[in-house]
Amino acid sequence: MSKKIAIANQKGGVGKTTTAINLAASLAVMERKVLVVDCDPQANASSGLGIEPNENPNNLYTLCSEQISLEEAVLPTDFPFLSLLAGHPNLVGLEIELLDFEKREYYLSNLLKPLEEEFEYIFFDCPPSLGLLTLNALAGSEYLIIPIQCEYFALEGIAHLLRTYEKVKKGINPRLEILGVLRTMYDKRINLSQQVSEELEKFFGPKVFQTIIPRNVRLSEAPSHGKPALAYDIRSLGSIAYLNLAKEVEKRLV
Amino acid sequence: MSKKIAIANQKGGVGKTTTAINLAASLAVMERKVLVVDCDPQANASSGLGIEPNENPNNLYTLCSEQISLEEAVLPTDFPFLSLLAGHPNLVGLEIELLDFEKREYYLSNLLKPLEEEFEYIFFDCPPSLGLLTLNALAGSEYLIIPIQCEYFALEGIAHLLRTYEKVKKGINPRLEILGVLRTMYDKRINLSQQVSEELEKFFGPKVFQTIIPRNVRLSEAPSHGKPALAYDIRSLGSIAYLNLAKEVEKRLV
Numbered sequence: 227m228s229k230k231i232a233i234a235n236q237k238g239g240v241g242k243t244t245t246a247i248n249l250a251a252s253l254a255v256m257e258r259k260v261l262v263v264d265c266d267p268q269a270n271a272s273s274g275l276g277i278e279p280n281e282n283p284n285n286l287y288t289l290c291s292e293q294i295s296l297e298e299a300v301l302p303t304d305f306p307f308l309s310l311l312a313g314h315p316n317l318v319g320l321e322i323e324l325l326d327f328e329k330r331e332y333y334l335s336n337l338l339k340p341l342e343e344e345f346e347y348i349f350f351d352c353p354p355s356l357g358l359l360t361l362n363a364l365a366g367s368e369y370l371i372i373p374i375q376c377e378y379f380a381l382e383g384i385a386h387l388l389r390t391y392e393k394v395k396k397g398i399n400p401r402l403e404i405l406g407v408l409r410t411m412y413d414k415r416i417n418l419s420q421q422v423s424e425e426l427e428k429f430f431g432p433k434v435f436q437t438i439i440p441r442n443v444r445l446s447e448a449p450s451h452g453k454p455a456l457a458y459d460i461r462s463l464g465s466i467a468y469l470n471l472a473k474e475v476e477k478r479l480v
Numbered sequence: 481m482s483k484k485i486a487i488a489n490q491k492g493g494v495g496k497t498t499t500a501i502n503l504a505a506s507l508a509v510m511e512r513k514v515l516v517v518d519c520d521p522q523a524n525a526s527s528g529l530g531i532e533p534n535e536n537p538n539n540l541y542t543l544c545s546e547q548i549s550l551e552e553a554v555l556p557t558d559f560p561f562l563s564l565l566a567g568h569p570n571l572v573g574l575e576i577e578l579l580d581f582e583k584r585e586y587y588l589s590n591l592l593k594p595l596e597e598e599f600e601y602i603f604f605d606c607p608p609s610l611g612l613l614t615l616n617a618l619a620g621s622e623y624l625i626i627p628i629q630c631e632y633f634a635l636e637g638i639a640h641l642l643r644t645y646e647k648v649k650k651g652i653n654p655r656l657e658i659l660g661v662l663r664t665m666y667d668k669r670i671n672l673s674q675q676v677s678e679e680l681e682k683f684f685g686p687k688v689f690q691t692i693i694p695r696n697v698r699l700s701e702a703p704s705h706g707k708p709a710l711a712y713d714i715r716s717l718g719s720i721a722y723l724n725l726a727k728e729v730e731k732r733l734v
């Protein structure tokens with residue numbers, strides 16, 4: 227049975243994709259069989275793993291519109307133990323097409339059920355909104371990781387996100403648990419980072435991951451080479467932080 | 481006649497809201513009458529101007545659902561010449577409610593028409609998606625400013641954004657012009673910033689604003705005080721950059 231984990235936050239640019247790619251890669255290095263599902267029309271998780279969305283006909287949209295089979299949709303990456311279900315800009319259309327379906331929030335989880343035997347972890351990278359793509363990922367997961375930048379606007383969005391989480395838990399998926407809140411782009415030289423980090427600890431208590439992801443230029447350079455940070459520069463602070471996060475995630479899932 | 485300018489990019493966290501607040505405030509300091517329309521359910525532009533979304537019944541959602549009048553919706557801020565049409569989390573519902581309307585993309589521009597005599601500038605802060613809220617802002621504007629972080633993923637999203645711009649220009653609003661592409665969070669110590677910046681110049685040529693917004697901690701601290709950066713720290717590099725941008729915007733609009 228696989229652990230299905232959504233990585234979501236409607237606030238933009240907080241490190242959802244960077245977390246999906248690097249946490250998945252860190253678990254793959256520990257020889258866990260991992261699948262990343264790119265639910266974002268921007269398809270950043272796909273290009274960050276070396277697969278160009280526009281040149282790739284095997285993606286989540288062609289799968290959902292029944293143009294390809296599930297086997298064709300699951301793509302290998304250059305990294306052992308790490309597979310990808312690629313995103314595509316056409317996913318924007320899926321949000322509208324799904325509106326007419328009866329159980330539209332469960333579309334994705336029903337579609338991907340056969341993969342649960344094959345992978346130990348399935349990560350859903352979500353777009354920066356609370357639309358049907360994100361709701362499908364939340365409905366199909368048992369856990370939720372919330373990346374949060376240590377910035378002021380990030381704090382504002384929490385109440386909105388928690389309201390959505392509660393609604394999903396009550397209405398769509400009672401099993402959904404918050405696995406943890408992840409502090410990203412933390413810069414110890416900046417007061418604001420420190421202040422927001424302390425607020426998050428007060429607000430979320432033990433739900434906050436002890437691992438903090440520092441602001442680290444290697445994390446933003448790696449995607450331009452189509453690689454996770456640990457394949458680009460294993461000694462960087464960013465890679466080490468995500469390897470530590472992988473260990474902490476496994477500890478929480480025991 | 482007012483100049484209506486949408487600030488949009490579906491990539492999250494690139495500085496849309498920071499640009500809306502600080503460009504508007506810079507023009508207000510030059511005694512231009514300016515309105516910021518917060519089209520984002522996160523309502524960051526509202527809180528960044530000192531108006532708490534959840535405590536404020538006069539907002540874009542209650543206006544669109546005809547619970548308040550246009551006069552009641554336009555709120556004064558602490559800054560002379562600067563007014564706000566506030567956002568609210570309920571705007572998420574508006575995207576679904578508008579789907580049934582006939583000319584749904586034009587809903588906002590028809591609603592706000594009476595304000596055009598009152599303000600010299602109307603800025604639309606958009607959410608990180610290409611849904612109906614952003615489409616309404618694009619349909620109701622003559623100009624588009626595209627903030628772009630000098631990061632790899634930001635380059636990826638450009639083609640997607642330009643396709644949407646072309647579609648809007650052909651189908652919904654033939655007057656829409658790209659006023660400029662704005663480089664944000666530029667860090668001269670990082671190679672990636674420099675490389676992306678050069679790519680943008682190659683790709684967009686003279687459309688790229690000469691003003692570059694540096695990464696500057698004052699810009700991220702100011703919203704926690706409910707103020708634009710120039711009211712929080714006028715001497716900061718962030719404030720100076722947005723004041724320069726305001727002058728460059730006016731030059732392009734002559």
Ligand SMILES: Nc1ncnc2c1ncn2[C@@H]1O[C@H](COP(=O)(O)OP(=O)(O)OP(=O)(O)O)[C@@H](O)[C@H]1O
Binds near residue numbers: 239441449464632634
């Ligand atoms: N810890 C970090 N240090 C430095 N840069 C980072 C870090 N994490 C992410 N970045 C960079 O910041 C930008 C935003 O990160 P990312 O794209 O992962 O966020 P996101 O939440 O997925 O954005 P979106 O809301 O658009 O999906 C990217 O350019 C990324 O390379």
Ligand SMILES: Nc1ncnc2c1ncn2[C@@H]1O[C@H](COP(=O)(O)OP(=O)(O)OP(=O)(O)O)[C@@H](O)[C@H]1O
Binds near residue numbers: 491493494496606666
């Ligand atoms: N030039 C800058 N220097 C430092 N921090 C910045 C700068 N511009 C924006 N920020 C900070 O970066 C974060 C993202 O910026 P902002 O919220 O304006 O982006 P956005 O595009 O509006 O995001 P969203 O996609 O969620 O609407 C915010 O916390 C903001 O305070």
Ligand SMILES: [Mg+2]
Binds near residue numbers: 244266270352
């Ligand atoms: Mg992303």
Ligand SMILES: [Mg+2]
Binds near residue numbers: 496498520524606
């Ligand atoms: Mg914003």
